[in-house]
Amino acid sequence: MRGYRISVIRHGRTRANDKGIYIGRTDYGLSDKGAAELAEKMDAYVYPNVALVYSSPLQRCMETAEILFPEVPIQTVDNLIEMDFGEFEGKSADELVNRADFKAWLKGGMDCRPPQGESVQEVQLRIFKALREIISDMMHQDLRHCAVITHGGIIANMLAGFGLPKLPAEQLQCEPGEGYDLYVTADLWQRSQAFEILGMTPYEA
16 A cells, blocks of 8 residues: 655754743744754755655755755645644743742643643644545645644644644654654544654664
């Protein structure tokens, strides 16, 4: 059966990452340091040859796609956007540590949400919609290998929710400019809404 490979990669570093603050929908671009790190990784690692890049619409993802895949068309997918952190947006853990709602959120749970933000369950539903759009498009156009540029939290929840083998999100973290290779067939997706996790990407040169 025909299979499709997806390289899911986290965007490069931003000033917010350096400051240790929560950013979800705030549209930060890459920092100079983040762009330089991606350029260094392109020299040190082998990134996949892909036919198309699906990207979160936020600047940090679009800029990452342009650096890592400069000759490849980019198609935005709105549901790849990062979690909405609500009242925690733009704040560090140190600023929030004494808030009862922050402590409750850290304990986790599918229905737990930041005030005015999204729950994990809502994020998982968005991720499913994004995957359905991407996989359907790849199959329709017969694109055998594509990349997805999105956010660290989205990647962890995507693989924890739909990946095989089943792993907790905490074990599926990745560094900026890095991520995972996935493999999906029409049968596996239609039968189980699942894909195989092949391993990490990019590869050492």
